[in-house]
Structure formats: structure tokens, C-alpha cells
Amino acid sequence: MKVLKRLPIWAWAVVVLAALVGLLLLPGGHKTTFDVAGEFTLRPIVKLPKLGPIDLSITKPVVYLWITVGLCCVVAALIHRGLTTKPSHFQTVVEGLYELAHDGIAGAVMKGKTATSWFPYIGGAFFFVLLCNLAGLIPLPFGADNQLAFYAATGNINVTIILALFTVVFTHYAGIRRYGPVGYFRSWVVPAPPFLKQFIFLSDVISQIFRLVSLSVRLFANLLAGHFILAVFFAMLLVFQSYFIGVVLQVGSVAVFLFEIFVAVIQAFIFAILSAVYIGSAVEEEH
């Protein structure tokens, strides 16, 4: 954005000083232990009543999901406002991501008509999962004792199951819409000798059911493991309690953080391209 280039040097010094003062005044830093697993237990921030079996109170993942939705709306509004033929940095990045989703994911895996009709879901899933993963790397004061902490909304199995449910439901919907309900399940049967045919059909059914599990657990476990490693890197300082290892751990924490950004982008890409493969294979002509 152009306004960031115009700031003089003294403005950056003021920003750094304000950040240091803020870090000094924030709560925390007096404990000698760090409960790593406590970062992943969910405490309600605003307690709301239960609606039947569903607890409506606002917890950490809810806030992070709202932040992701806000980010999506902000990105869309900014892109809608300023499309020029000589693009700014922001427009180049978003155009690159759009081209990746349109040509690299939907266009590369599904055939022409399927790609254009299912691209809204595939592109939307890609952008939403990408922004959700990246928003998990923004520290917000929702940790224990209201300290700054990282938490990814997709690091919660509930969120990723819903995302994988979308893909699985759309797969079966696309197949049934194309072949009719009986014809779709008949398309799973391959011509084969009689005993082998039932076995292949059974293993097809099991692999279709397993797709929900694998899509959701892949995304969830990648982000959970990443944030766990991040929390353990920050906690190791309290175990060793030495300045030299503290310096080494700073470098290690930065390296793990950069790797987390890489994993976030890769996992969003994997989710989108596997969704495209599943939907495309349900609509294809012959087995």
C-alpha cells in the first residue's frame, strides 16, 4: 500500500518504541512455568446461554473465525475498489492467488465446464482456508491470563470437519445431479469377476467415507502440530532458564514461525486441490 512508503524514519522509531512500551505493560512474564496444553483448552470469553446441546458462548476459535471473515470482506472490498491495469503490490498478490485457484487448482484438475461451475466453491474454500490459517499467526490477547497467544481457527477439529463436510456433500450432490441417485452409486461398480466386484465396491464405499476423516484431520493436525511446536519453542526458555539458549531459541522460534506460514499456504492449497479432485471424479464420464 502506497501510504507505507511515505512514512519518515522518525515515525518508524515511534512505532518501535510504542511496541516496546506495550510489551512491557502487557500482563504476563512473571510466571516460571508455561502450561503448553492450556493454550489449546477453550475457555469462554463471553458466556452466552446454551441452545439445546449447543453452547453459544464466544470462545477463541469463534473470535478468530470472525477475524477471518472480516479479513475476507476487507480483501474483497479493497480489490473491488481499485482495479487498475498497472497493479499495486496488493492487487498483484491477490491476482496471483486468484490465478492459482482458477488455473492451477480448478482448471488443472477438473474439465472445462465443471471447472467454471464449481470454481466459486473451490476458490472460496481456498481463500477462506488460506486466510484462516494465516490469521492463526496473529497474536491476540486470548491466552491464559489474557496474555498474547497464537491460535488458529482451523486448529480445531470442529471447524475442519465442517469444511470437509462441505466438500463431501458437494461431491455426492454433483454425482447425483449428473447420474441420478441410483446411477451414481452404480458408477462405483467396476466390471470385474463376481467375488472381486463386491470387494472393490466395498473398498470404494470405505474410501469414500474415509475422505471426510482424512480431509478434516489433515488440516486440523497440520495446524495443531505447528502451533504446538511454536508453543513448545516459546516454553523451552522456561525449562532451560539461560540467556545463551534464549538467544538460540529466538532464532529457532523465528524459523518455526516462517515454516508455519509455508505450511499454512500449502495446506490451503492441498485442501482446495483435493476437493477439486473429489468433485471432478464424481462428475467424470466413465470410470
Next chain:
Amino acid sequence: MDVSAATIVAAATTTETGLRLMGAGLAAGLGVVGPGVGMGLLFGSAIESIARQPELRGEIRLNLFIGIGIIEALALYALVVALILLFVVK
């Protein structure tokens, strides 16, 4: 899972807890052997095919990333089992 130096020693006092922790360690450790070998084979084939035909770099890179994502999921299933043993089983 407090990670101060004093509480690490005091954590595993009963046989049950010790066996549970050992199971978690074995699950996370041995579960990464297979995906590790698989990823090594995948990268080897990818690099060899890029060396044979450098003009297919982009397509091979695309399939390489897809392969990384799928294989890494298997290693993380083992990690999820280890985490269940550590934090869910009492």
C-alpha cells in the same frame, strides 16, 4: 503439561502413566518412519525427473506439493494418536 524443570521429573510416577507416555512416544516416533521414507522417495523421483526434462519444472512442482500434503497427513495421524494418549486418556 507444565514444562518447568521441577515438574517434568514428578510427572511419571505410576506405572500406568509411564506406560501411557511410552506408548505416546512410540506412536509419534515410529509413526514417522513410513512417511519419511515415502517423502524421500517422492523427492528423489521429482528431482530425477526435473533433471531429465527441465522444461516440466512447474508441473512437477505442482504434483510434488500435492504429494507432500498427502504424505504428511499420515505422519500427523500418528501424532494425533500420541496426543490422544497424552491428553485424553486418563
